[in-house]
Amino acid sequence: MPADSFPRSYDPHEAARRYYPWWESSGYFKGDPNAPGEPYAIVIPPPNVTGSLHMGHALDNTLQDILIRYKRMDGYKAVWIPGTDHAGIATQSVVERQLRNEGLDRHTLGREEFLRRVWAWKQQSGDQIFLQLRALGVSCDWSRARFTMDDGLSRAVREVFVKLYDEGLIYRDTRMVSWDPAGRTVLSDLEVEHEEGYQGELWSFAYPLSDGSGEIIVATTRPETMLGDTAVAVHPDDPRYQAIIGKTVYNPLVDRHIPIIADAILVDPAFGTGAVKVTPAHDPNDYEVGRRHNLPFINIFDESATVNENGGKFSGLDRFDARSAVKAAMAELGFDRGAKPHVMSLGRSQRSGVVVEPIVSTQWFVRMKPLAAPAIAAVENGFTRFVPSQWENTYFAWMRDIRDWCISRQLWWGHQIPAWTCGDCGHITVAKEDPSACEKCGSAKLSQDPDVLDTWFSSALWPFSTMGWPEKTDDLRAWYPTAVLVTGFDIIFFWVARMMFSGIHNMGVPPFRDVCIHGLIRDANGDKMSKTKGNVVDPLGTIQKYGADAFRFTLAQHAVQGRDMNWDDKRVEVSSRFVNKIWQAFRYMHTNLEGYDPQATPTLSVYDHWILARLGAATAKVREALDSYRFNEAATELHAFTWGELCDWYLELSKPAIYGGGEGRQAAQHTLVRVFSAVARLMHPLMPFLSEELYQRLPGVTGTVMLAAFPKVSEFPEDPAVLAEVATLQEAVTAQRRARAEIGLQNKQVLPLLARGERAPALLKHASALRQLAAVERVELITGDAPQGAAAAVIAGADLFTPLDGVIDLVAERARLDKEIARVEKDKSDLEKRLNNPGFMDRAPADVVVGFREKLALADQRLTQLRASRASLA
Structure with a gap:
């Protein structure tokens, strides 16, 4: 509990230090599979054990925490299971770098000692990201924290591997794969990133016919692969080469004679010279040619992409050094036929960034077509849905064109x-x-x-292995399938799809009902964050500066479905002002509770009924937004109600009652406590520390806001008559303020208000509020013509006039209004010309046209206002 005093400002760091340990030690984060209530489970996308908290983690986990806190408060049997991934190649690379700094390598240490070093490093660094997530305020069930190489999860991995092998869905085969020479491991297709538009070189050279009758010219972007050429292919119908099909050419680099073969699949006679060199061991297309024609497969590289003994005198050269050496040798022999720039796609390892090397290797594979089919059907039939739904197309495109998955990796760290x-x-x-x-x-x-398994093999089992599978546990019974997976679109292929087919194949049903896909966080200019660009934002630094509440609220407020987020810390500064606004509003309530009797049942004022009705509407919108993963709308509605209706209107309207005493004060106190209790609970999923700090300062509370009931719409019945009545007051106040500002009247200059029209009588009962909020001395109802020499304001159903005779210089004001009317009329005319111009309408983007139409509507409104004001001063 906080001290009885209410500090002038909120300290987010003190709140975090006070409440997070209390929540955790009290067991508030723990899920109970035997508890009552509808189950609701989330499994965290496990961050790499090598990692530290970045903006993607911050967004991902803030959104998950919003959901789990909301559902926990709403009576669900909720659990959020955290954990980390062993991240095979990434973790092994970190430890290998450490060894290099010591003058060692893993082969010198040996496998057993190397793995001991990795485990030691994992123990030292592995929980760091959990500490960082705590700083964000997440409410994971830390007692259920898992690691992909825990004993239980390792058992699940073996169970699935053996099952798939026994079913014929895992097999071993020799085929073309992508090799990472830096990591010295094979990669799956998804782990290769293609750099489009790479400026390379296409080099042409001649192979002399073995019988000395001529030569044949071929071209390549990888001259070093000549060392592994075992054929030259031409099209069988190409008249230029029909006479030499079956002959051989001589490769002087390795003293090898290789055949000229006919292949209609590989060769396009219209491209280049119509002749293609064939390196079956180092090119995917050539690999297929080699199999069709039973050619030799000559591997010329070792695991580091250094030329091996099959490269003859080039043996021992790095592949790129070999490229230069081969070009020089062919030029010296007179077989160089020139080079030209060539734009190409270059495959790079997602992990190491080096250019991958196609090689032929014996690896383990998962047969994917039988596994993909039910995973496709689960989304087609609506059991699992993607939010936004557009990502279903991405999922389907990959799953329907899926290829067998290479699951073996030439690493030591991982599941052997x-x-x-x-x-x-x-x-x-x-x-x-x-x-x-x-x-x-x-x-x-x-x-x-x-070899070890691809990291994603164990990650694919995460939703059920973390709950104790293959044992039949209470957790699985209660919480599988999980409610939702919250993740980024960039791992739909790597992880989401693989969890889908793994869950269906092993558990009989998909692992989650919803897949909520969020966008990327980019820098303020819309560029992707990267260390090389120097534009990475440290979330912990932002939390340290502004506090977790403002940071989380900013993430939620800008998490628009289907869009990336451009990040600027200035937005967090704006959110911190909102945090302060809430704090000051609570402070107003707290300092005015003297004499508050919770047992009293005072008669509520129209303003009390109004704010409760508006609170009900806000509650409905927040609930609907959270239930549909529209986090930004939940945050926006919370802001709009708290700042726009509670602070700007109700707190001001409550002051006469609060300061006036009697039953009115009691009614306002009861309303304030009721409203602020609901606000604290509404904001808790988004701003946990602030909400707990405020909740603890409410009179009569026990326990934690974490377990308090999330507000229900039924608690705050609608009252259409009250809403309409106060809406009239609000419109009148707003119109009066605008009209007074138009002519430069001081806020404190109290003047009478003349009103006519069907809604005018409703203003009489709000004379006190009008005086307080719009400097209205008294309200007089009038009929007939508009009074002369008065500032005019118009609301729906009523005309409002403020007499100005003797208050301002009417002649000068008429001149000013005439000038302003002329200016706005010109602006309107210019806008109409644009919108009536077919040339402009055909060329302008849709959003530009919409913008011009909005400006035109505003100009019309402004003119109506100005003309009414001018007419009243005629």
């Missing part, structure tokens, strides 16, 4: 593949438990496959 090769008979035993003998011949000479 549970397959053992017999040293005597060569049989491969795949088992959940380490075997002691070959299942075929009984030999004890077994060696486990040294």
Whole structure:
């Protein structure tokens, strides 16, 4: 509990220090699978154990925390399971860098010692991101924190691997794969990023025919692969080459004669010279040619992309050094036929950034078509939906064109593949438990496959492995499938799709009902954040400066479905002013509770009824927005109600009652407590620390706002008559303020208000409020013509006049109004000319046209106002 005093300003850091440990130690974050209520579960997208909190994490986890806090308050049996991913290649790279700084490498240490070092590093650094997430205020069930290489999750990985293998869905094959020479591991297709528009070079050279009868010219962007050429292909119908099909050419670099073959699939006779060099071991298209024509597959690289012994005198050269050496050698031999610039797509490793190398290798694969089909159907039939729905098309496009997944990686850190090769008979035993003998011949000479599984293999099991599968646990019974996955669009392929088919195949149903996809956070200029650009924003620094509440509110307010977010810390500064506004409003209530009797039942004023009705409307909008993942609308509505209606209107309207004493004061006090209690609960999912600090200062509260009931619309019944009555007052106040500002009247200059029209009588009962809010001395009802020499204001159903004779210089004011009317008329004319110009309308973007139409409507409104004011001064 906070001190009884109410400080002048809110300290977000003190609130975080006070309340987070209390929440956690009290067990408020813990889910109970046996508790009553409808289940609601979220599993966190596990950040890499190497990671630190970045803006993507901050957004992702803020949105999840908003949902889990909302549902927890709303009576759901809620749980949010946190955890981290072992991040095979990323983590191994970090530790290998450390070893290099010590003058060591993993091969010198050996596998066992290297893994000991990785585990030690994980223990040292692995929980750092959990501490950072706590600073954000997230309410994960930390007692359920998981790691993808925990014993239980590792058991799940083996269980699934063996099951898929027994079903024929995991197999071992030799095929073309993408190799990362820096990480020294194979990559899946998704781990290769294609750099489009790369400015390369297309180099042409001649292969002499072996019989000396001529030459054939081919071109390549990778001259070093000549060392592995095993054929030259031409089109069978190309008359230029029909006579030499079946002959051989001579490769002088490696002293090899290679055949000229006919292949209608590979060769386009209209492209280049119509002849193509074939390197089956180092090009995906050439690989298929090699299989069709039974060509030799000559691998010329080792695991670091250094030329191996098959490269002859080029052996030992890095691939790019070999490229230069090959070009120089062919030029010296007289076979260089020139080079020209060539725009191409260059594949790079997503992890290391180096250019990938296509190689032929024996790897483990998952057969994807049978697994993808039910995962596609689950979205088609509506069991799982994407929000926004546009991302379903992205999901379908990849799943319907899916290829088998290469799951083996040449790393040491990760889940080692549970397959053992017999040293005597060569049989491969795949088992959940380490075997002691070959299942075929009984030999004890077994060696486990040294490769590990792709990190995404274990991540794909996350929604059910974190709940104890393959055991039949209470958690699985209560919370699987989960309610929603909140994540970025960039891992729909890597993770979302794989969780979908894994969940269906192992659990019988998809792992979640909704997939909420958010955009990226970009810098203030809309550029993607990156360390190389120097435009990365540190969320912890922003939290330290403004507090977690303002930071989270800013994230939510700008999390528009289907859009990326341009980040500027100035927006957090604006949110911090909102935080202060709420604090000062609560402080007003707190300092005016003397004599408050919670048992009293005073008669409420029209303003009390009005704010409660508006609170009901705001509650409905916030609930609807959160239920549909429109976080920005929830934040916007909370801001609009709290600042725009509660602070700007009700607090001002309540002051006469508060300061006047009697039953009116009691009614206002009751209303303030009721409203601020609801506001604290409404804001809690978005601003947890501020809401707890304020909730604890409400009279009579016990426990935590975390477990208080989220406001229900039924608590605040609608009152259309009251809403209409106060709306008339609000319109009159706004119109009066605008009219007075137009002629430069001082706010404190109290003047009478003359009103006519069907809604005019409603203003009589609000004379006190009009005096307080619009400097109205008294309200007089009039009929007939508008009075002369008065400032005019118009609201729906009433005309309002403020007599100005003797108050201002009417002649000067008429001249000013005439000048302003002329200016606005010209602006309106210019806008109409634009909008009536077919040339402009055909060329202008739609949003520009909309903008011009909005300006025209505003000009019309302004003219109506000005002309009414001018007419009243005639």
